[in-house]
Amino acid sequence: MSDRPNIPFLERQSYRRRRLIDTVRMVPVVGAVLWAVPLLWPTPEDGAGSVASSDAIIYIFLVWFALVLLGAWFAFLMKRSDAQEEGGGR
Amino acid sequence: MGALNILVGVCLIYVAFLFAVAFGAERAALNGKGGWLRSPLIYTLSLSIYCTAWTFYGAVGYAARSGLEYLTIYIGPSLVVIGWWWLLRKLVRIGRSQRITSIADLISSRYGKSNMLAVGVTILAVVGTTPYIALQLQSVTVSFGVFSDAYGAELTEINHGNNALLVACGLALFTIVFGTRNLDANERHHGVVMAIAVEAIVKLFALLAVGAFVVWGVAGGVSDIFERIDASKIGQWDMRGDRWATLIFLSAAAFLCLPRMFQVMVVENEDEDHLRTASWAFPLYLMVMSLFVVPIAVVGLDMMPPGANPDFFVLTVPLATGNDGLAMLSFLGGFSSATSMVIVAALALSTMVSNHIVMPIWLSAQSGGATVSGDVRHVVLLSRRISIAAVVFLGYLYFRLSGGGAALASIGLISFAGVAQFLPVLIGGIFWRGATRTGAFVGLSVGFLIWAYTLLLPSFGTGTLIGTAVLTEGPFGLGWLRPQAFFGITGMDPLVHAIFWSMLLNTLSFFIASLVGFPSPLERLQGAQFVNVFEHSRTPQSWSGSLAQSEDLMVMAQRIIGAREAQRLFEREARRQGLSGLVPEPSPDFLAVLERELAGSVGAATAHAMIGQIVGGASVSVEDLMAVADETAQMMEYSSRLEAKSEEQARTARQLRQANEKLTQISEQKDAFLSQVSHELRTPMTSIRAFSEILRDSDRLSAKEKVRYSSIIHDEAIRLTRLLDDLLDLSVLENGQVSLNEQTGVLGDVLDHALSSALTGNQTVELRVMRDLLSEKVTLTTDLDRLSQVFINLIGNAQKYCDAPTPKLHISVQYGQGQLVIDFIDNGSGISKADQAVIFEKFARTGEQKVSGAGLGLAICREIMTRLGGSVDYLPGQGGAAFRVILPQSAALAAQ
Structure with missing residues (x-):
């Protein structure tokens, strides 16, 4: 890697980093949308068959867990890209 | 009774353990061995003070009453933390670069270091937090009461009150000991943070233990518990959409604005990178905390008699099944939740009260201002300590006065809605440079008035602070101002109604007042600093001083940050400036550094004022x-x-x-x-x-x-x-005395006459004249004799001065643009450029004199043409001498 020309490599790296940040920004938006889905569920007042609490719990906690996993994964990627930037950047 | 004694004993041991942990952490930090104290894990765990006794006990009660609605309280903060890149990162960076000590400090600093605003925010924060502290005290005493009931011990009302007082005193003591040990410039409290991290683990472990016991001990595993959930009264999704969305928003807003959350999240933050870990670890913590809430609630509903308080199922379920050890662990979990919240809230509020209310008053009361010798540190510390005691006591007072009747969750939500009013000012301040102090004042006032009127006052119960008539008819019979139905819109959930209107009108008035007003220079500078914090993380430099003042500054700094720290700071700065002694030059750089250091102890507004007092006359204000x-x-x-x-x-x-x-x-x-x-x-x-x-x-x-x-x-x-x-x-x-004799004639005739007059005489060389007779058929009405005189002169000149072997004169006539133009062009050598300037002057004659003449001819021509309303000019670049006579349109009216 060291014998490669430095600059194009860095540009590519910082480009990747920007896109990574974009992704990190989108995670809460995705979470908000997924957690807004229960707004669409029928309630007993609507008459039609409503959603069982156990299903609701499973859905909400699955979303939660997925967000945590995504967050952890992106946090790891961010950390790595930070380290690379510090290592090769200056 | 024995078990009760054991409980008291365990509690005391636990408290002693917490003291030891905090003490150990302080010692480790002091000795520089506190590397592990500054880990992302500790940071994440310290964030868990979001989960108070309200979470530990209240969530189960909440779930038992309203199903899955309790999840909104944890979903909001999860989204905020996962979206750290949007907001938290900026908040933390601002907090670090500006040495922010509290949310009041942040808001006041952003809006031009306005102490008025800081006082306002502080008061509102105290009002919003006091019920919450009362709630924690209540939870501790009630849970103690639950235990004593279970063991048949008689606890009277007085005992209840005494318990609460005891707990309050203990918490105040802990906070004072570890919260005001030193006046650290960066306002970090390793002992406190470590203690609440330990408490975070205790409460998580306790709740998980109870949950696991309920699922696998009482019920028959996961599938059984799901069946029980679906069969219970909360077995169906029954959630109003507006409440779901509003509560998620509310909890997210409160997470950002709660003074205690701001304290751990921004002020106690050691490293921005910790946010990265917290961004997923904290949502995980919240998820685990809320995982067993519904099972506990459902099992509690099954097991307990119908009248039992669901808020304490976490305690009563283990007790009812005879698991005393588990119940004790659960009690410790609740105790941890309550105490950590009270400690951090008291710490955060006392910083605000001391920096923004007590210190300014004390400073202005001192006649000599900041330069009086003597240690101010003890004053700051004393004011902090008194503030802590006052805040905790206020919570106790509220608890005693309110009687502890209302359901826990509702107090929590009212408190959330109160502090959420900071949100527009906070967000606007760090993302919008146009936000002004006036806007912040107006927005906060409007938001809090509406919050108090629509939510806080009605919460005390109808007929106590707000009359029944006002609730149903509106104040003074104004129906559109009914506290729970603004503008006659009925049918909204009261909480949703209050949050909707308060946030909407708060934001709107903040925005409009910001647009209308004009910010002061300091506000604009601070605004730029906050909004563009990632471009430049420096404070605006606004000081200049003389060397004599360095000593005064030293005196003041010693009093605030301590003699040793101050001397170290001054020495470091002096070295940085390249000086050998202890006293640096009071350069703007140094003053900015000093101001920031002081701001860490007494807040930005006070630090600014103190330096201003000393540097005084020499201060270069932004104005x-x-x-x-x-x-x-x-x-x-x-x-x-x-x-x-x-x-x-x-x-x-x-x-x-x-x-x-x-x-x-x-x-x-x-x-x-x-x-x-x-x-x-x-x-x-x-x-x-x-x-x-x-x-x-x-x-x-x-x-x-x-x-x-x-x-x-x-x-x-x-x-x-x-x-x-x-x-x-x-x-x-x-002299203009000439009288013109106007006649009408044809141009050709005039030229004929002029030629015959000019060319008479015995000339050696004959001048050939070329004309275009057709174009000369122009009828003129002017003084023809004078015009003829001009022509004669020009033709005569050509004859006299043309030096060509076969001299020729070309006469051309053009009619256009309202002018009659007659050009006289010969084929001689012309007139030199220098002479062109003077030929029309009187007595001018060009070159050497070949021919006699007085040099008056062209001067006369020019005068005549001026009289006739036209002109005569030399026309350069025609190959010989060329003159252009121009007659105005009026003279040639009858043309062609």
Whole structure:
């Protein structure tokens, strides 16, 4: 890697980093949308068959867990890209 | 009774353990061994003070009453933390670069270091937090009561109150000991943070233990518990959409604005990178915390008698099944939740109260201001300690007065809604440079008034602080102002109603007032600093001082941050400036650093004021800088105006020089002419005199000679007369005394006449004239005699001066653009550029004199043409001498 020309490599790296940040920004938006889905569920007042609490719990906690996993994964990627930037950047 | 004693004993041991943990952490940090204290894990765990006793006990009760609604309280913060890149990162960076000590400090610092705003925010934060502290005290005493009930011990009301008082005193003591140990410049409390991290683990572990016991001990595993959930009264999704969305928003807002959350999240933050770990670890913590809430609630509903308080299922379920150890662990979990919240809340609030209310009052009460010798640190610490005690006592008072009746969750939500009013000002402050102090004032006031009116007052119960009539009819019978149905919109959930209107009107008034007003220079600078914190993380520099003041600054700094720290700081700064001693120059850089250090102890507004007091007269306020900038702009404008003026003067000088040159030339011409005219007059006069003398004196003249001599005299006299006529003619023309004799004729005829007049006489070389007769058929109405005179002159000149072997004169006539243009162009060598400028002057004659003439002809021509309303000019670039005569349209009205 060291014998490669430095600059194009860095540009590519910082480009990747920007896109990574974009992704990190989108995670809460995705979470908000997924957690807004229960707004669409029928309630007993609507008459039609409503959603069982156990299903609701499973859905909400699955979303939660997925967000945590995504967050952890992106946090790891961010950390790595930070380290690379510090290592090769200056 | 024995078990109760054990409980008390365990509690005491636990408290002692917490003291030890905090003490150990402080010691480790002091010895520089506290690396592990600053780990992302500790940071994440410290964030868990979001989960108070309200979570630990209240969530189960909440779930038992309203199903899955309790999840909103944890979903909101999860989203905020997962979206750390949007907001938290910026908040933390601002907090670190500006040495922010509290949310009041942040808001006041952003809006021009306004202490008024800080006081307002502090008061509102105290109002919003006091019920919450009361809630924690209540939870501890009630849970204790649950235990004592289970063991049949009789606890009277007084005992209840005593318990609460005891707990309050213990918490205040802990907070004072570990929260105000030192006046650290960066306001971090390792002991407190470590203790609450430990408590975070305890409460998580306790809740998980109870949950696991309920799922696998009481119920028959996961599938069984799901069946039980679906069969219970909360077995169906029954959630109003508006509440779901509003509560998620509310909890997210409160997470950002709660003073205690701000304390752990921003003030106690050691490293921005910790946020990255917290971004997923904290949502995980919240998820695990809320995982077993519904199972516990459902099992509790199954097991307990119908009247049992669901808020304490976490305790009563283990107790009812005889698991005393588990119940005790659960009690410790609840105790941890309550105590950690009270400790951090008291710490955060006391910082605000002390920095923004007590210290400014104390400073202004001191006659000598900040320069009085003596340690101010003890004053700051004392005011902190008293503030802590006061805040906790206020919570206790609220608990005693309210009687602890209302359901836990509702107090929590009301408190959330109160502090959420900071959100527009906070977000606006760090993302919008146009946000102003006035806007912040107006927005906060509107938000809090609406919150108090629509939510806080009705929460005390109808008929206590707000009358039944007001609730149903509106104040003074104004129906559209009913606290729970603004503008007559009924049917909204009261909480949703209050949050909707307070946030909407808060944001709107904040926005509009910001748009209308004009911020002060300091506000604008701070605004730029906050909004663009990632571009430049420096404070605005606004000080300048003299060396004499460095000692005063030293005195003051010692009093606030301690003698050793102050000396170290001064020495470091002096070294940085390249000085050997202890006292650095009070350069703007140093003053900015000092102000930031002091801000860490007493808040930005106070630090700014204190430095201002000392540097005093020499302080360069931002207003001054702006004034200087204005002056500079004025000077620049003035100098550019001067420049323009000097340019103008240079132009005038140039014109004057030209005029002078011309005048000199004219004067030379005049002198030349005078000698010429005297010569012209003298020559004929001499010959007249000589020949008349001959005629008089000699008698032997033949008749032929007499005739010859007298005809010479005659000719010379005619020449004299003509010269005098010309001079007279010119002076008449110049004086404007000429009367024009208008006639109508054809241009061609005038030219014919002029040619025949000019070309008579015995010329050696004949001038060939070329004309275009057709174009000359223009009828003119002007003084034809004068015009003819001009033509004669021009043709005569051509004849006289054209030096070509076969001289030719081209006469062309054009009619256009309202002008009649007649060009006289010969094929000679023309007139030199220098001469072109003067040929129309009187007495001017070009080059060497070949031909006699007084040089008046062209001057007369020009005068005539001016009288006729036209002009005559030299026309350069035609291959020979060329003159252009222009007659105005009026003269050629009858053309063609």
